[in-house]
Amino acid sequence: MQGKRNKTIISRITENRNFGLLLGLAVLLIIAAIVTPSMYSLNSILSMLQNNAVFGLLALGEMVVIITAGIDISIGASLSLAGVVCCRFMAENPEIPAVVWVVVAMLVGALCGAINGILVGYLKMVPMIATLGTMYIFRGLSFLLSDGEWWFPHQFTEGYQAFAIKKIAGVPSILWILVLAFILAVLFLGYTSRGRRIYAIGTNRESAQIAGIKEQRVIFLAMTICGMFAGLSGMLYTANYATCSYMIGDSYEMTAIAICILGGVSITGGKGKVDGVIIGFLMMSVITYFISLLPGLSVWSDAIQGAIIIAAVALNKFTERSAEKRALKERSALI
Secondary structure (H helix, E strand, O other), X not given: OXXXXXXXXXXXXXXXXXXXXXXXXXXXXXXXXXXXXXXXXXXXXXXXXXXXXXXXXXXXXXXXXXXXXXXXXXXXXXXXXXXXXXXXXXXXXXXXXXXXXXXXXXXXXXXHHHHHHHHHHHOOOOHHHHHHHHHHHHHHHHHHHHOOOOEXXXXXXXXXXXXXXXEEOOEEHXXXXXXXXXXXXXXXXXXXXXXXXXXXXXXXXXXXXXXXXXXXXXXXXXXXXXXXXXXXHHHHHXXXXXOEOOOOOOOHHHHXXXXXHHOOOOOOOOOXXXXXXXXXXXXXXXXXXXXXXXXXXXXXXXXXXXXXXXXXXXXXXXXHHHHHHHHHHHHHHHO
């Protein structure tokens, strides 16, 4: 009886990976509730999500690229460059409406992504190598534009900060922007022809090309979207913390990739859904917040994140192989 019950649970996890993610999230929440009960006040939850919202936006952009079987490790540097551009010109022109800087940040990020798209899509460079090179270029430009200086709270206008910290219905505006981004990603990937082409390229490039899908254009679009999310993240990061330097966003790409993998986005492309990334974002937010509350664990944060990535990849492989075996059995039964 026990074996049958365990088999049922395992089959449910393999058939619907989000079930396993939700189960893992529930376990995390229970452990956190026992160890740090104060974590579950409304203010603590909102603070946790607000401080991690940028990672959610970065993960959405990274997801689009990974689905094409690519990767972008320059998003942290793109975030930094967009943040520095906005802060430098905002400090010099405080009379300009803050919404302008949102548009500027997204344009800067989109430009960074477009450069990656040209290198990977049209020049056929390996995504990791191409974005590794642009990561250093964008970070160098960020340093040059900032002159190595920092921007501090007194240099930020109220309107600029309001895009991240102003509360609407008791919830910080940065979280409303994140929710809107999630909704737009669901609509784009699930209900538009361009979104379906992104999946097609990641699933089987040869078949997609035979079907008339232009691989270069799809990759260029995916990279540009990823850069746009990184640029928006740069503006919101600086608005949320009222601080900026060329060093912001360092290694943020690793956390974004971890959220994607944790959320079931296949690193080999073609698979991944926004709802999985949402759950992955919530899990990573709980983990990082939980670690920050326990000083003894803070020194292990990078190691823990690495272990999470390995465990998530292993789970992805397990679910994929289980699905393949189940499909093979179903085909065999029809013969």
